[in-house]
Amino acid sequence: MASQPEYDVLVVGGGMVGATLAIALAGSQRRVGLVEAVPQTAPEQPSYDDRGLVLSVSSQRVLRGLGLWDSLQIRSHPVRQVHVSDQRHFGCVRLRADALGMTVLGHVVQAQALGAVLQQTLSAVRNIDFICPARVQTAEILPDQANLHISSNGDERILHTRLLVAADGSRSLLRQAFGIEIDHHDYNQTAIVSSVTPERPHHDTAFERFNPHGPLALLPLNANRCVLVYTLPTAQATEIQDLPDDAFLARVQQAFGRRLGCLQEPGPRKSYPLHSIIAKEQVRERLVVLGNAAHTLHPNAAQGFNLCLRDIAGLAEVLLPVLRQAGDPGLRRVLNLYRDLRKPDQAAVHQFTHGLASLFYNEIPHKVMFRNSMMLILEMMPGLKNRLALRAMGLTGKQPRLVRGVTL
Numbered sequence: 557m558a559s560q561p562e563y564d565v566l567v568v569g570g571g572m573v574g575a576t577l578a579i580a581l582a583g584s585q586r587r588v589g590l591v592e593a594v595p596q597t598a599p600e601q602p603s604y605d606d607r608g609l610v611l612s613v614s615s616q617r618v619l620r621g622l623g624l625w626d627s628l629q630i631r632s633h634p635v636r637q638v639h640v641s642d643q644r645h646f647g648c649v650r651l652r653a654d655a656l657g658m659t660v661l662g663h664v665v666q667a668q669a670l671g672a673v674l675q676q677t678l679s680a681v682r683n684i685d686f687i688c689p690a691r692v693q694t695a696e697i698l699p700d701q702a703n704l705h706i707s708s709n710g711d712e713r714i715l716h717t718r719l720l721v722a723a724d725g726s727r728s729l730l731r732q733a734f735g736i737e738i739d740h741h742d743y744n745q746t747a748i749v750s751s752v753t754p755e756r757p758h759h760d761t762a763f764e765r766f767n768p769h770g771p772l773a774l775l776p777l778n779a780n781r782c783v784l785v786y787t788l789p790t791a792q793a794t795e796i797q798d799l800p801d802d803a804f805l806a807r808v809q810q811a812f813g814r815r816l817g818c819l820q821e822p823g824p825r826k827s828y829p830l831h832s833i834i835a836k837e838q839v840r841e842r843l844v845v846l847g848n849a850a851h852t853l854h855p856n857a858a859q860g861f862n863l864c865l866r867d868i869a870g871l872a873e874v875l876l877p878v879l880r881q882a883g884d885p886g887l888r889r890v891l892n893l894y895r896d897l898r899k900p901d902q903a904a905v906h907q908f909t910h911g912l913a914s915l916f917y918n919e920i921p922h923k924v925m926f927r928n929s930m931m932l933i934l935e936m937m938p939g940l941k942n943r944l945a946l947r948a949m950g951l952t953g954k955q956p957r958l959v960r961g962v963t964l
């Protein structure tokens with residue numbers, strides 16, 4: 557190799573996953589670069605919009621370990637209960653934090669607020685080179701380094717790194733550039749995300765209500781606001797997406813029922829077509845594929861970013877000792893450790909969300925009967941229900957140190 561690459565790790569994509577990884581690696585005191593096409597506050601920024609994210613207790617631990625939780629907690633709202641029901645059917649599941657010996661089941665934070673905390677932290681850390689706005693054009697992997705061609709404010713540059721991390725979203729240019737194949741499934745469903753204020757207090761409860769058109773979730777926010785996520789077959793979502801506020805609210809009210817009284821003050825709406833994308837390879841010599849680029853999941857169980865945070869914890873756990881000893885983080889044998897650590901959790905979460913999408917987002921009579929029976933069984937077997945809840949929170953199985961509350 558002619559000269560040392562200027563970066564040890566170069567992360568492409570400063571969305572919620574890439575930015576969090578860069579912050580996690582800053583503690584190595586090595587040279588970390590983060591390349592992002594769209595500034596955090598720009599309206600077209602795809603990662604930091606109005607969507608409400610449910611962050612699990614395992615995510616809280618990871619974010620605390622990275623020094624981000626205190627700033628985030630004041631911008632988030634706790635979830636202490638979950639209520640799942642099926643319109644016109646008998647099934648109903650209730651989950652309470654105190655039944656699990658916990659004070660909360662999770663927190664809801666808006667992606668924008670997360671973006672503000674990540675941005676604030678990035679600008680305070682000296683050894684992260686945040687290159688934004690800058691768009692990646694191409695990349696190549698050589699035996700000792702990876703080269704990244706970027707365009708920034710009309711200039712073209714080439715950056716060199718020991719390890720390249722592709723955190724550039726579902727349509728990852730890097731994943732395509734390196735010919736990494738994917739398994740893709742189009743759910744033919746669209747999630748409409750908005751916000752409402754219910755007439756009655758939400759009491760820190762997250763609601764999921766199944767009805768013949770699709771499930772509707774209300775997630776608690778401060779000032780008795782709720783994030784609304786209404787998932788529908790795409791043709792029906794297109795039909796109601798642009799209805800006037802009154803007509804839209806009437807449809808939502810009809811689907812959710814009167815449990816929280818009248819739903820009022822609808823916020824702006826945004827639609828997300830739903831699909832799953834699983835990259836067939838996540839590591840190669842000098843390359844890691846991370847976040848939505850590695851696995852884009854159905855948002856039904858609020859697992860996507862929570863799983864990504866456990867991946868980030870696992871990757872940081874593998875890379876930090878190598879970086880602190882001035883070793884080479886791009887070696888395949890190092891990256892295989894990360895792949896093997898995270899494979900079981902990733903596979904289980906994908907199976908879980910994909911299975912739920914087929915069982916719970918479906919009105920075929922025998923599936924409706926099955927899901928209602930499942931809900932009834934869960935209500936009658938609190939031990940099983942609580943074990944499933946801990947699983948969904950990422951608190952079971954072999955997990956990275958930050959998830960177990962151990963510092964890196």
Ligand SMILES: Cc1cc2nc3c(=O)[nH]c(=O)nc-3n(C[C@H](O)[C@H](O)[C@H](O)COP(=O)(O)OP(=O)(O)OC[C@H]3O[C@@H](n4cnc5c(N)ncnc54)[C@H](O)[C@@H]3O)c2cc1C
Pocket residue numbers: 568569570571572573574591592593594601602603604607608609610611690691692693723724725726729747749828846847848849855858859860861862863864
């Ligand atoms: C409706 C909905 C609700 C959800 N709710 C939850 C929830 O409650 N809990 C949960 O855990 N998860 C949830 N998720 C999942 C969560 O949003 C994703 O896990 C998360 O967005 C993944 O982030 P990312 O950084 O990998 O990708 P993205 O958010 O797509 O970010 C990719 C970044 O890469 C940048 N980029 C792309 N191409 C280039 C390029 N060529 N050069 C430079 N930069 C580039 C983009 O500008 C962007 O900033 C939800 C998802 C949806 C759709």
